[in-house]
Amino acid sequence: xxxxxxxxxxxxxxxxxxxxxxxxxxxxxxxxxxxxxxxxxxxxxxxxxxxxxxxxxxxxxxxxxxxxxxxxxxxxxxxxxxxxxxxxxxxxxxxxxxxxxxxxxxxxxxxxxxxxxxxxxxxxxxxxxxxxxxxxxxxxx
Amino acid sequence: xxxxxxxxxxxxxxxxxxxxxxxxxxxxxxxxxxxxxxxxxxxxxxxxxxxxxxxxxxxxxxxxxxxxxxxxxxxxxxxxxxxxxxxxxxxxxxxxxxxxxxxxxxxxxxxxxxxxxxxxxxxxxxxxxxxxxxxxxxxxxxxxxxxxxxxxxxxxxxxxxxxxxxxxxxxxxxxxxxxxxxxxxxxxxxxxxxxxxxxxxxxxxxxxxxxxxxxxxxxxxxxxxxx
Numbered sequence: 001x002x003x004x005x006x007x008x009x010x011x012x013x014x015x016x017x018x019x020x021x022x023x024x025x026x027x028x029x030x031x032x033x034x035x036x037x038x039x040x041x042x043x044x045x046x047x048x049x050x051x052x053x054x055x056x057x058x059x060x061x062x063x064x065x066x067x068x069x070x071x072x073x074x075x076x077x078x079x080x081x082x083x084x085x086x087x088x089x090x091x092x093x094x095x096x097x098x099x100x101x102x103x104x105x106x107x108x109x110x111x112x113x114x115x116x117x118x119x120x121x122x123x124x125x126x127x128x129x130x131x132x133x134x135x136x137x138x139x140x141x
Numbered sequence: 142x143x144x145x146x147x148x149x150x151x152x153x154x155x156x157x158x159x160x161x162x163x164x165x166x167x168x169x170x171x172x173x174x175x176x177x178x179x180x181x182x183x184x185x186x187x188x189x190x191x192x193x194x195x196x197x198x199x200x201x202x203x204x205x206x207x208x209x210x211x212x213x214x215x216x217x218x219x220x221x222x223x224x225x226x227x228x229x230x231x232x233x234x235x236x237x238x239x240x241x242x243x244x245x246x247x248x249x250x251x252x253x254x255x256x257x258x259x260x261x262x263x264x265x266x267x268x269x270x271x272x273x274x275x276x277x278x279x280x281x282x283x284x285x286x287x288x289x290x291x292x293x294x295x296x297x298x299x300x301x302x303x304x305x306x307x308x309x310x311x312x313x314x315x316x317x318x319x320x321x322x323x324x325x326x327x328x329x330x331x332x333x334x335x336x337x338x339x340x341x342x343x344x345x346x347x348x349x350x351x352x353x354x355x356x357x358x359x360x361x362x363x364x365x366x367x368x
Contacts, residue, residue, distance in 0.1 A: 084364070085362075093281075111247060114244070119275070
């Protein structure tokens with residue numbers, strides 16, 4: 001019984017320490033508590049969206065050539081002017097745009113989404129949470 | 142009494158081990174970055190800029206930066222010292238090439254060190270001043286909407302001499318002309334007229350400008366479409 005109580009005490013103390021560390025360490029707090037940016041959309045939400053949808057691949061041309069989400073259009077900073085023309089030819093009013101790059105935090109998708117909203121005044125532009133990595137993972141499953 | 146003391150000794154030993162285990166990752170992580178996010182502001186005529194991510198090696202031993210990979214072809218890690226002794230300060234430097242870009246860009250930079258838990262992701266936020274701003278770069282006319290001219294407001298950054306060299310409209314069914322707007326020669330309006338009738342059409346409009354006293358030539362592309 002006393003051994004059990006000892007283990008209980010140790011586990012309790014360890015838990016308390018972990019909680020205290022999470023509460024006091026700003027990095028850990030960010031990881032645990034922060035939600036995604038407001039313009040991020042999950043793959044599930046993207047797939048269940050009813051209405052026209054335009055996938056935009058903000059990775060490099062080489063990555064796009066290897067593989068991409070079906071019917072996605074490439075749009076990266078290296079060939080922006082030519083590629084954005086193709087995007088805007090395909091876009092229709094009421095169409096939702098979802099931009100993705102390699103993975104969470106890769107930056108290119110957010111850059112592209114920001115430019116589409118700011119420079120081209122497109123509404124309903126989202127960034128795919130987890131990017132291509134999330135798509136690949138879902139397809140493998 | 143002796144049994145109670147022994148139990149408490151065991152408890153104290155376990156707690157001490159737990160505390161040490163809890164502290165181990167922090168002790169093993171050598172490089173402590175002063176800031177993992179650095180902002181770089183570039184003027185419209187800058188070719189490139191250098192971002193510096195400074196750190197101190199807080200670990201007990203030497204740490205080597207084994208890899209520094211920016212997540213964009215527009216950036217390059219600059220060669221610099223890679224091995225840092227305990228307590229030594231250092232920096233990772235990354236060059237951002239502006240090219241013909243303008244606006245704000247977020248570029249992640251993956252760092253690997255010789256330590257098992259030494260990976261970090263830094264973020265470079267580069268903001269390149271717009272020499273010329275447009276209130277919109279895409280204008281369109283919905284189906285059955287009157288096909289009258291649309292105006293795009295264009296503004297040059299303060300104190301920048303601007304001369305527009307020409308307008309190229311890819312699809313001749315559209316027309317575009319530039320008109321000065323207001324005094325000072327810093328604001329203009331691009332007036333775009335679509336094809337008459339209920340037809341679907343698309344065009345790019347390239348506006349060439351010479352900027353500054355050096356008359357640097359830049360091309361700006363706008364897009365127009367009738368649905």
